[in-house]
Amino acid sequence: MITTLAPARALAWIPRGLALGLLAFVIFGPLTNLGLWAVAEKWYFPHTLPLQYGFSFWERVFAPRSNAMASLATSVTIALLTVAACLAVSVPAGYALARLRLPWRGAILLAFLLPQAFPSVAVYINVARIFYTLGLNGTVAGVVLVHTVHGLVFSVWITAAAFAAVDRSLEEAARDMGAGPLRTFFGITLPLAAPGVMASSIFVFLESLDEFTGTYFVGVPDISTLPLLMFNAGMGGNFQIAAITALILLVPSVGFMLVIERFLKADVLAKVGH
Amino acid sequence: MSELHVENLTVAYGGSRVLNGVSLHVRPGEFVALLGSSGCGKTTLLRAVSGFVPVDGGRIAIAGRDVTxxxxxxxxxxxxxxxYALWPHMTTAQNIGYGLKLRRWTRPRIAERVAEMLRLLKLDGLADRNVTQLSGGQRQRVALGRALAIDPDILLLDEPLSNLDARIRLELRHEIRALQQRLGITAVHVTHDREEAMVMADRIVILNAGVIAQIGTPEEIYRRPASAFVASFLGADNVVPLQATRTERTLEIAAGPDHDAVSLPLGGDGAQDGAQVEMPGSGPVAAHFRTESVRLASAGHTPPDALVLRGRITQAAYPGGRWRYGVAVGGTVFLVDDDDRRTVGDAVAIVIPPSALHCFPLRREAAGTA
Structure with a gap:
């Protein structure tokens, strides 16, 4: 039966195969390069592959007193503080946007998007200027503030969508049973919106972990995060250190993205930005 | 078991009045159904009683306490x-016990009460099941258990059966009624299903456009609808315009193009088999009758003591039990049930016994729609 198929049919997989191959190369090419650099001891032009493999750079990066470990600690601290700051704003703001009849609702949602709309370098240079006068430059608090403004858009939009996806009758049932508004919020609404709030927190965490421009202008030289370390290593021609740092940054990104995929349900996604 | 007083209640949403001076007294232990088509204000009334809808005027009192x-x-x-509005992050037992937890009952007491509710509602063995794993009928039982667990003054039922399969709906209908009577709880039930209201309620409140059209027992509203609207809403939606005069004991109907003059006994006040006439003196009336309370006879046949309309069969269907015919009389098609099998095109007579007639003064706009 199969042999009777027209030859054109039999060859139809070729363009699709080529397209998939190209896509795979675009995605995995740089990643392969990264992987190779992470385990290369010696690699210089004109050789296509490293001349010698080994883990000596890993030992340097993971040495207890290395810059990398200190930067990782700073990065994670800043990211966690940013998540906390974002939650402090987005939980009340998201609930208000989802439940109350606010005038200018659309405008408020849009306002959180504004920080992303302007050229970031211009914004952060001016932020840095202002922070200088306030003494916030080069402090963890300053960097956390910058990251928070950046992360609020995910945080507020997704949190508002998560609250909007909670059926109102579930809250009414709790009020009807005798729970006050606060009790209803913490006992019913928040637990039901938790997956969405969690997803938004992960977004904020990852954004903060990867953030470079703001940290560069506000934090340098006192604050060194992993992206800054990677930048310095890359600029200094130290590709092994840069590659290993990038891999460290990749782990939480990929891991959390898999988690987000499970947390963010279609009913929440459908309400983002509404 | 407590009484509910609603006095002259007015509710408006954004300028438009949804309830317009509704007064209602539900006695302790009584089951009252609020019946009406969508948009009549029945759900708004229930939500005003439960406190979810702000009230513009009037008063609500539960067990003598003003809760407006x-x-x-x-x-x-x-x-x-x-x-159902069950909380998906809680088990069946947690859902039922939530109200008790809020009332600071001790854990063993809550467990005991929840077990009692589960037994009562035939949900044994489902205590630790996540509510999302339950069937529709089971979910609504859990919701009922949650409401009954706190032993409320008033049980409010907001179309609880309309999301269920037909068979489970019938089953739960009787279960809820039996439970309500056994526990002696005061209940207010909102529904758009006429039969559901008739079967479940002690008294039915018919709402139309934000006002009460009629309050009465199922039999009262069925036998003596207070208005043409109630008559039509309760199934007496065949309407024939007549010229009639009401005397002390009879209704004298003048001859028309499709019927002869006839004198029928009046009903009401104990007389079960007479015509209902809500009009003094004489004039045009809209006579309502039900599809199932009249029968057909061969053309020319004129039984005494009945209004006979001459017509022709235009449609026939067999919904089960009896045949249902569309009979054209003049320009109007009436639906009539009959035991015999007949042919489309046959000339027939619709025989309307006096007890099947509900006559209301005919207004111009009613004449237009009849």
């Missing part, structure tokens, strides 16, 4: 929602 301004959590009502 009280938030939902300060009213001792328990609502069963159309959408």
């Amino acid at each position: 301004k009280a938030p939902p959590e300060r009213r001792d009502t328990a609502m069963v929602f159309q959408s």
Whole structure:
């Protein structure tokens, strides 16, 4: 039966195969390069592959007193503080946007998007200027503030969508049973919106972990995060250190993205930005 | 078991009045159904009683206590929602026990009460099941258990059966009624299903456009609808315009193009088999009758003591039990049930016994729609 198929049919997989191959190369090419650099001891032009493999750079990066470990600690601290700051704003703001009849609702949602709309370098240079006068430059608090403004858009939009996806009758049932508004919020609404709030927190965490421009202008030289370390290593021609740092940054990104995929349900996604 | 007083209640949403001076007294232990088509204000009335809808005027009192301004959590009502409104992050037992937890019952007492509710509602063995794993009928039972567990003053049922399969709906209908009678709880039930209201309620409140059209027992509203609207809403939606004169004992109907003059006995006040006439003196009336309370006879046949309309069969269907015919009389098609099998095109007579007639004064606009 199969042999009777027209030859054109039999060859139809070729363009699709080529397209998939190209896509795979675009995605995995740089990643392969990264992987190779992470385990290369010696690699210089004109050789296509490293001349010698080994883990000596890993030992340097993971040495207890290395810059990398200190930067990782700073990065994670800043990211966690940013998540906390974002939650402090987005939980009340998201609930208000989802439940109350606010005038200018659309405008408020849009306002959180504004920080992303302007050229970031211009914004952060001016932020840095202002922070200088306030003494916030080069402090963890300053960097956390910058990251928070950046992360609020995910945080507020997704949190508002998560609250909007909670059926109102579930809250009414709790009020009807005798729970006050606060009790209803913490006992019913928040637990039901938790997956969405969690997803938004992960977004904020990852954004903060990867953030470079703001940290560069506000934090340098006192604050060194992993992206800054990677930048310095890359600029200094130290590709092994840069590659290993990038891999460290990749782990939480990929891991959390898999988690987000499970947390963010279609009913929440459908309400983002509404 | 408590009484509910609603006095002259007015509710408006954004300028338009949804309830317009509704007064209602539900006696302790009584089951009252609020019946009406969508948009008549029945759900709004229920939500005003439970405290979810702000009231513009009037007064609501539960067990003698004025709760007009009280938030939902300060009213001792328990609502069963159309959408079940069970909390998906809690088990069956946690859902039922939530109200008791709020009332600071001890854990063993809550467990005991929850077990009692599960037994009562035939949900044994489902205590630790996640509510999302239950069937529709089971979910609504859990919702009922949650409402009954706190032993509320008033049980409010907001179309609790309309999301269920037909068979489970019938089953739960009788179960809810039996439970309500056994526990002696006061209940207010919202529905758009006429039969559901008739089967379940002690008294039915028919709402139309934000006002009460009629309050009465199922038999009262069925036999003596207070208005043409109620008559039509309760199935007497065949309407024939007549010229009639009411005397002390009879209704004298003048001859028309499709019927002869006839004199029928009057009903009401004990007389079960006479015509209902809501009009003094004489004039045009809209005579309502039900599809199932009249029968057909061969053309020319004129039984005494009945209004006979001459017509022709235009449609026939067999819904089960009896045949249902569309009979054209003049320009109007009436639906009539009959035991015999007949042919489309046959000339027939619709025989309307006096007890099947509900006559209301005919207004011009009613004449237009008849």
